[in-house]
Each structure stands twice: as structure tokens, then as C-alpha cells.
Amino acid sequence: MQFKSVFDIIGPIMIGPSSSHTAGANRIGRVARQLFGRLPDTVNVILCGSFAKTYKGHGTDLAIISGILDFDTADERIPNVLNIAEEMGLKVTFVQSDEDVKHPNTVRLFLRDEQGALEVVGVSIGGGSIEIHEVNQFRPKPPGTKPxxxxxxxxxxxxxxxxxxxxxxxxxxxxxxxxxxxxxxxxxxxxxxxxxxxxxxxxxxxxxxxxxxxxxxxxxxxxxxxxxxxxxxxx
Incomplete structure (x- = not known):
């Protein structure tokens, strides 16, 4: 079970070479930040499939963390976002996983602070569109684009x-x-x-x-x- 489409975007304005690896990755990070409701103290980023293989070359790491900081896809600060995150006190860890996933552009995010923790699994399906497959190990499925x-x-x-x-x-x-x-x-x-x-x-x-x-x-x-x-x- 999965969201039909948390974002429905065609041809996004973005910084980066790939809408799947940058715009979509950014929006997965933003959904996780919005669900968490605040800037976390730590973020553990588990990259799977093609995300794991090419995340540095395609800027997926920068895109995800820019989403956690609630930057949009065209924010000019994205190339320097890891330094910005460090200055803001956000500790970031990236892990390349060989987990067998259904979609190659899959990332599992763990956000934590003293108040709590959140796990979000997101998939970038192309063109900047994403799907959220899990929230704290649950698999919700509201279909469409209504609240x-x-x-x-x-x-x-x-x-x-x-x-x-x-x-x-x-x-x-x-x-x-x-x-x-x-x-x-x-x-x-x-x-x-x-x-x-x-x-x-x-x-x-x-x-x-x-x-x-x-x-x-x-x-x-x-x-x-x-x-x-x-x-x-x-x-």
C-alpha cells in the first residue's frame, strides 16, 4: 500500500541533473520534515537501489537534506546544504544499502530528536513525483491530491x-x-x-x-x- 501521489509535479524547477534523483529526493525530505514537524537533531539516510549507487554524482544527498531543511527544489543554497545543516546543528549520516527494494529510487529516512523519532520510506518515481510507502512502518494509502x-x-x-x-x-x-x-x-x-x-x-x-x-x-x-x-x- 502506498500514497497514489503525495506530489504530482511535471517538469519541476530544480538545481541538479535529474528530476528523479534531485527534485524527487528533495520532496521526500520535505515530506519527512513536515511530518516530523520541526528540524530534527539527527537524520539517518538509508539509500537503496540506484540512489545508493549514484547519490553523490547526482546530488541526491544534497537534495534530501535540502528537503529536511525545508528548501524548495530551486533553492540556490542546495549546493552548500551539508555545511548549512552542520551549522544548524543537524547531524547527518548516509548509508548505502543493498536492500532488495521494489523501486530503484528508494530512500529510508530516520529523523530523531529528544522529543521523538520518525521513519519515512519514500520513492522518487520520475519527473519530480514521489510516493510515500511507509510512515513508522505503517503503509498508508490515501489516493489523490486532497488534504x-x-x-x-x-x-x-x-x-x-x-x-x-x-x-x-x-x-x-x-x-x-x-x-x-x-x-x-x-x-x-x-x-x-x-x-x-x-x-x-x-x-x-x-x-x-x-x-x-x-x-x-x-x-x-x-x-x-x-x-x-x-x-x-x-x-
Whole structure:
């Protein structure tokens, strides 16, 4: 299971030789940063497939870290981004993996600080478009480009109903929903696509519900007239 398309971009403006290895890599980093919600203390970058073989020559390393710093694909600071990250106190480790992956342009990111950790597996599928295959070992699948929210929760009776009831109360329509869990009574993840962005106040109310442990909103980008425009907000 995977996102149909977190980003749907054709012909991105970018710094680097390859849209798959630079623009897509940058956007995987940006999604991870947005889901983490802040600049981490450390980032462990596990490069797989062609990413592992060519990441230095194609600037994939620079692109990923520029995304973690929330730089866009055309930011002129990208060539110096590793020095910038060091100056900002971000510790970066790159690992070349021979892991057998379904797509050659795959990267696994581990973001950590004193408040917590996040694991994101992303794939650059070409033309600057990406797919997010895993978030903390869960595999969500909101299809399309509408606002999406991921809700990590305990697998307890009423947890899902509480979330959907609150969305209905606020007149937020659910276009798609999928639930996966690590095991009965353990951790579970709701992936919900909604028609309208969820504001900060509603996120706070969702956090107040029983059994909710973490909430992320997924940012969708679409390039129009050679400019990137956000179509939903990130908490």
C-alpha cells in the first residue's frame, strides 16, 4: 500500500541533473520534515537501489537534506546544504544499502530528536513525483491530491469512531479512509483523505480524544505556471 501521489509535479524547477534523483529526493525530505514537524537533531539516510549507487554524482544527498531543511527544489543554497545543516546543528549520516527494494529510487529516512523519532520510506518515481510507502512502518494509502491526515492510535474499541464522529461534527467530509495495525490491541494508523483542510483547532481536539498518540497532515504540492503552490496546510 502506498500514497497514489503525495506530489504530482511535471517538469519541476530544480538545481541538479535529474528530476528523479534531485527534485524527487528533495520532496521526500520535505515530506519527512513536515511530518516530523520541526528540524530534527539527527537524520539517518538509508539509500537503496540506484540512489545508493549514484547519490553523490547526482546530488541526491544534497537534495534530501535540502528537503529536511525545508528548501524548495530551486533553492540556490542546495549546493552548500551539508555545511548549512552542520551549522544548524543537524547531524547527518548516509548509508548505502543493498536492500532488495521494489523501486530503484528508494530512500529510508530516520529523523530523531529528544522529543521523538520518525521513519519515512519514500520513492522518487520520475519527473519530480514521489510516493510515500511507509510512515513508522505503517503503509498508508490515501489516493489523490486532497488534504490527508494520518492518525496514529492504540487499537482500542471506539478510537476510530471518535475520530470520524468529530470530523462529522465539524462538517469535514471523508473522501477515503484506510486503517492498518501492527497487531490486535497494539498500534494502528488511520489514513484519512478529506475534502477540506483540517485546522489547528480541530487537530488539538483530535489529540484530546482517547487512544490518540500522534497526528500528521500530509502536504500536497502541485506546480502551476512554474511556481509551487501549497494546496493544504501542515501542522
Amino acid at each position: 490527508s491526515v494520518l492518525v496514529l492510535h492504540e487499537d482500542k474499541h471506539g478510537a476510530i469512531a471518535n475520530v470520524t464522529s468529530l470530523l462529522a461534527e465539524r462538517q469535514i467530509n471523508i473522501g477515503y479512509m484506510e486503517v492498518s495495525r501492527s497487531g490486535k490491541g497494539q498500534s494502528a494508523l488511520m489514513a484519512i483523505e478529506v475534502d477540506d483542510p483540517i485546522d489547528d483547532e480541530l487537530i488539538r481536539h483530535l489529540y484530546g480524544l482517547p487512544y490518540i498518540t500522534e497526528i500528521w497532515q500530509v502536504n500536497h504540492y502541485q506546480q502551476t505556471n512554474q511556481e509551487e503552490a501549497k494546496t493544504c496546510s501542515i501542522v
